[in-house]
Amino acid sequence: MVRRDVGILHPGAMGARVAAQAVAAGATVWWVPEGRSAGTRERADEAGLRAAADLAELAGRCRIVLGVCPPAAALDVAARVAAAGFRGVYVDANAVSPQRMAEIGALFADGTVTLVDGGITGPPPRTAGTTRLYLSGDPDAVTAVSALFDGTLLTPHPLTGPVGRASxxxxxxxxxxxxxxxxxxxxxxxxxxxxxxxxxxxxxxxxxxxxxxxxxxxxxxxxxxxxxxxxxxxxxxxxxxxxxxxxxxxxxxxxxxxxxxxxxxxxxxxxxxxxxxxxxxxxxxxxx
The missing domain is CATH 1.10.1040 (N-(1-d-carboxylethyl)-l-norvaline Dehydrogenase; domain 2)
Incomplete structure (x- = not known):
């Protein structure tokens, strides 16, 4: 099996359950405990996540990073990922507008990061058939992200077309x-x-x-x-x-x-x- 290292920012109620599905499918999922609450730490432990010392370590280890956070924090989280020197696929899976996705895309305009637009519908995935992850953007990157969740309780739904459609x-x-x-x-x-x-x-x-x-x-x-x-x-x-x-x-x-x-x-x-x-x-x- 090819080792897959994935980052999650940050494992809240939804993010932790999304990360747990990637773990169940065989990925090694990293998170950054620094500055996080006791409740977040507990969710991360329950999901089987591994702790990175800081965002720079997570960015260096992972080829795919998932941003799952409150929409007001989406742009800031993406900016921190860009500043950490990440090189890979960044999935913004937050409830943000297509305009906000365009702003996030501008953070990665140098081409070192491939942005995938993600939209989660339904509750945190605990039961089959209740939660979907819609994805749009670069087809190869969308395929790679979809593969993380094949056969899990989070059902990937690739969409043809650019970043913004999933949002x-x-x-x-x-x-x-x-x-x-x-x-x-x-x-x-x-x-x-x-x-x-x-x-x-x-x-x-x-x-x-x-x-x-x-x-x-x-x-x-x-x-x-x-x-x-x-x-x-x-x-x-x-x-x-x-x-x-x-x-x-x-x-x-x-x-x-x-x-x-x-x-x-x-x-x-x-x-x-x-x-x-x-x-x-x-x-x-x-x-x-």
């Missing part, structure tokens, strides 16, 4: 999927203000089953992730602007998710708490 597809899907949570929260807040929230949920369970409006637990799941979704909405707004499409929905959703920033990675938050904070402001419970 556009990812954000188009997220625009529908994640903004639906903000819409459900707004409808719930309106109903709560008129004391018909229970009735709304009962109606939605019949008319719109399987949606965040019908299922309080599903709506509550947006709370721990809102800190990541807010900048993603800003990227969607930017993508819409570039396509000549109104971006008001994404901007409004960003404002909604921004109200829930305090619930970062908090699995105990309830839908009723999120609805109350939408009505009364962050940290306010409306006398729940």
């Amino acid at each position: 556009a597809l990812k954000l188009s899907f997220a625009a529908y999927n994640k903004i639906s949570y903000a819409l459900a929260a707004h409808a719930s807040a309106l109903a709560d203000a008129h004391d018909v929230l229970d009735e709304l949920r009962d109606l939605a369970a019949t008319a719109l089953p399987g949606t965040p409006l019908a299922d309080p637990e599903q709506l509550a799941s947006a709370g721990p992730r809102a800190w990541r979704w807010e900048p993603e909405m800003e990227e969607i707004d930017r993508a819409c602007e570039g396509a000549g499409v109104p971006g008001e929905f994404a901007r409004a959703a960003a404002g909604t998710f921004g109200r829930w920033d305090a619930h970062k990675d908090d699995p105990t938050v309830t839908a009723d708490r999120l609805v109350a904070e939408l009505r009364h402001g962050p940290g306010q419970d409306g006398n729940l």
Whole structure:
């Protein structure tokens, strides 16, 4: 078997599970513990990752580096990879706009790095058939990245065409999927203000089953992730602007998710708490 050394920046909830799939397929996956939290270190250990002393060591060992981070950090992470002297394939698998991908591409304009555009859809891969990795860009590089995940719980989907296509597809899907949570929260807040929230949920369970409006637990799941979704909405707004499409929905959703920033990675938050904070402001419970 050909040894494959891969870097991951950084193993958060999604990145760690993505890296674990590459490990399962036989790759040696490196990460940089310096400056990372105890939770990140625990995820890296569980995923079977190897620690590099610093980014320069990771860049020197690996032929493929995956950037999986919050969208607001994507450009900075790519810039650090470029500054570390990396020579290989860099996969930006973040929820960023095609315009942001163009900015990242400019960091590698000297041709020493081949940029692959990645878009992850679905939850962190734990079950077959739930999570896809869309890839676009240089065909040979896309093929090499796809091979890392063949037969794993993360299903690669190569797209023909340039960098930017995978990001556009990812954000188009997220625009529908994640903004639906903000819409459900707004409808719930309106109903709560008129004391018909229970009735709304009962109606939605019949008319719109399987949606965040019908299922309080599903709506509550947006709370721990809102800190990541807010900048993603800003990227969607930017993508819409570039396509000549109104971006008001994404901007409004960003404002909604921004109200829930305090619930970062908090699995105990309830839908009723999120609805109350939408009505009364962050940290306010409306006398729940």
